[in-house]
Structure formats: C-alpha cells, structure tokens
Amino acid sequence: MVPRELIATADVPGGDEPLRLIRRGDEFSIMLGSNELMNSRLSGSEEALAQLARDRLVNTATPLVLIGGLGMGFTLRAALEAFGAQARITVAELVPEIVAWARGPMAHINASSLEDLRVTVHIGDVGALIADARNRYDAILLDVDNGPDGLSRAGNDALYDAAGLAAAHRALVPGGVLAVWSSAPDARFTARLRKAGFNGEETTVRARSNGRGARHTIWLAVRPFA
Numbered sequence: 001m002v003p004r005e006l007i008a009t010a011d012v013p014g015g016d017e018p019l020r021l022i023r024r025g026d027e028f029s030i031m032l033g034s035n036e037l038m039n040s041r042l043s044g045s046e047e048a049l050a051q052l053a054r055d056r057l058v059n060t061a062t063p064l065v066l067i068g069g070l071g072m073g074f075t076l077r078a079a080l081e082a083f084g085a086q087a088r089i090t091v092a093e094l095v096p097e098i099v100a101w102a103r104g105p106m107a108h109i110n111a112s113s114l115e116d117l118r119v120t121v122h123i124g125d126v127g128a129l130i131a132d133a134r135n136r137y138d139a140i141l142l143d144v145d146n147g148p149d150g151l152s153r154a155g156n157d158a159l160y161d162a163a164g165l166a167a168a169h170r171a172l173v174p175g176g177v178l179a180v181w182s183s184a185p186d187a188r189f190t191a192r193l194r195k196a197g198f199n200g201e202e203t204t205v206r207a208r209s210n211g212r213g214a215r216h217t218i219w220l221a222v223r224p225f226a
Contacts, residue, residue: 002025008021010098011095019037021105028040037071038071043074045216050078051082057175057176062088063083064138065141067090068142069126073111075141076089077110092124127158130168136173138175139176160180169223172223174223178198178222181216190202193219202218203219205218
C-alpha cells in the first residue's frame with residue numbers, strides 16, 4: 001500500500017482547524033480534520049461549474065468572471081477554456097498557502113493556469129470583492145468551503161445568506177450568472193436564491209470527469225434583464 005505523506009499545512013482565517021495537503025503516490029488531497037475537501041482525482045463537478053455557467057451566458061464576447069475559491073485549480077482551468085480568449089478572470093483565494101501549493105507541488109495539476117495572462121489572483125475574501133461591485137461581473141463562480149453548508153469557517157456562510165445573495169445580484173450585470181458548487185443539495189438555499197431575485201435551477205453532477213463518483217450539486221442562478 002502506498003503511504004500517505006503530509007506535505008504542508010495552512011491555517012484558515014477564522015477557522016478552527018488547519019488545512020492539510022496530503023500526497024499518496026501521484027494523488028493529492030486537501031483535508032480539514034477527517035473531511036476530504038478536495039482530491040486531485042475528482043475534478044468533474046468543479047469543471048462542470050465553469051462550463052455550465054458559460055452555457056447560460058448570452059452574447060458575451062468579453063466575459064468578466066469572478067471565481068471564489070482556487071482549490072486545486074480545476075474550476076479555473078475549465079473557466080479559461082470555456083470563457084475564451086477574451087475573458088478576464090479574477091480568482092479570489094482566502095488562504096495564501098493554497099495558491100503556493102497550486103504553484104508548487106500541484107503545478108502539474110492546474111496546468112499553470114495561474115500564469116495565464118487572463119488571470120488575476122486576489123488573496124482575500126471573495127465576499128469583499130462581491131460587496132464592492134455593481135453591475136460588474138458576467139459570471140460569479142463560487143466553490144467556497146463545502147457550499148452553503150460550510151465546514152472550514154463560519155464566515156463563509158455570509159456568501160450564501162440573504163444579504164450575501166443580494167450582494168451577488170448587485171455585482172452581476174443583467175443576464176449574469178451566479179454558479180454555486182455544493183457537496184449536497186439544500187432546499188433552503190434554493191429558496192433564498194429565488195427570494196434574492198434570481199431565476200435559476202439546481203442540477204446534479206458527478207465528482208469524476210467520466211460521469212462517475214459522488215453526486216454534487218450546482219446552482220445556476222441568472223440575474224434577469226428586467
């Protein structure tokens with residue numbers, strides 16, 4: 001059996017436990033306590049987050065995209081492909097070590113997406129960027145914590161409550177898309193999206209790119225034109 005090796009740890013601002021980067025052979029995982037938040041073999045649902053959001057945009061040749069949460073870079077990599085050569089993408093990551101890991105031991109996984117000239121990296125809370133924006137983004141992709149029912153820090157809940165969704169609505173242009181990844185469905189979150197003025201749908205995707213693995217949830221919420 002291939003042993004597991006602890007590569008690095010990182011504190012989460014406002015969190016109770018550190019993140020741990022684990023390697024087992026050529027497989028990486030990011031752990032919080034006994035919970036595996038990410039695994040390098042499971043990229044399908046994060047990739048779907050970007051592609052499904054792009055599919056909902058209409059007549060947007062130069063999309064401005066905000067991604068909340070870098071993780072292992074799967075969503076960013078997929079967004080660069082899906083949104084095209086004229087896209088401008090900001091990826092906000094609260095934990096600076098996550099960015100360092102993506103540029104270091106896991107650089108081969110994210111295909112050096114962070115060095116793409118279309119990408120701006122923001123070390124900080126994506127919620128602050130959303131709160132400061134008005135009619136700015138064509139798409140906001142949130143892959144933060146474990147979704148609306150978070151694990152790593154209580155502060156992430158503010159992205160998904162009524163005030164956080166209202167801020168996201170203001171930050172999007174009319175016709176813009178808020179796409180949210182979650183490890184599980186949440187009927188109360190679906191209701192909050194509607195109350196915030198979004199038109200949207202909840203869809204189920206598989207964890208693996210081959211259509212297998214655990215079922216994850218993606219919400220695709222569109223700010224109406226009128």
